[in-house]
Amino acid sequence: MTRRRSLRPEDEEIWRVVTRTITPMHRAAPSLSTFDSPPVKPEAAVKLHHAQPRLPHFSLGEKARAKTAHNLAPTLAESLGASPLQMDAKTHGKMTRGKLAPEARIDLHGLTLAEAHPDLIRFILNAQSAGLRLVLVITGKGKLRDDTGPIPQRMGALRHQVPQWLRMAPLGPAVLQITEAHLKHGGSGAYYVYLRRR
Known part of the structure; x- marks a missing residue:
């Protein structure tokens, strides 16, 4: 016989929050969980916002749009x-x-x-x-010398x-x-x- 574990009150609250954000794969399937939550309402679902890319879209083989200025020390x-x-x-x-x-x-x-x-x-x-x-x-x-260090030497x-x-x-x-x-x-x-x- 398997013994059922009971959740602590704070874990049970976390479980309820998690189950509110999911949608079931099979709506008609009966739930076997002992920690059931009320059915998820579409308004209560959390909307995810995807981050905007920092670089503009490009395709392979495309020429560079603008040259980037490198802040190099002058000769x-x-x-x-x-x-x-x-x-x-x-x-x-x-x-x-x-x-x-x-x-x-x-x-x-x-x-x-x-x-x-x-x-x-x-x-x-x-x-x-x-x-x-x-x-x-x-x-x-x-003279050109062996530069084995992490910082390049002039x-x-x-x-x-x-x-x-x-x-x-x-x-x-x-x-x-x-x-x-x-x-x-x-x-x-x-x-x-x-x-x-x-």
Whole structure:
């Protein structure tokens, strides 16, 4: 003999709520449940609202409707080109085409960031005190290394750091303009630094 279980009052209330929301598959079939509820009225049935899709409908093979803008950091050339022109436009044009020869140069190849920063400060301040206007800072393009970490690392630490150093104190007041060098002076692995007069 099977023993019937009785429900606690709170479970019985939950059961009644659930049975009000269902419709029987076979209307004529007698109910064998001991916890019968009154027949379900159509007005009492809960109406379900389906969520609206966030993306518009598309079919396979359809062309993209609009390009999505990605918020990527600008390249070094773009960020340097976007900076306002502080020097004479004619001189700037000659400089970017490689027509002006740098009066001094420093090569930071193979140095760490800790070694390169004081050398760059010393070089720029000495060049300004000597009355030089256009100097070349060679950083190199950087080496491609194994990037096994979860955060991607940029290639060329010096290439990315030198323009920031040139804008910060103590070099910021001495520097008038920074641009990437022409190909004959190193291309994207070097920078023209145009200095202010003392």
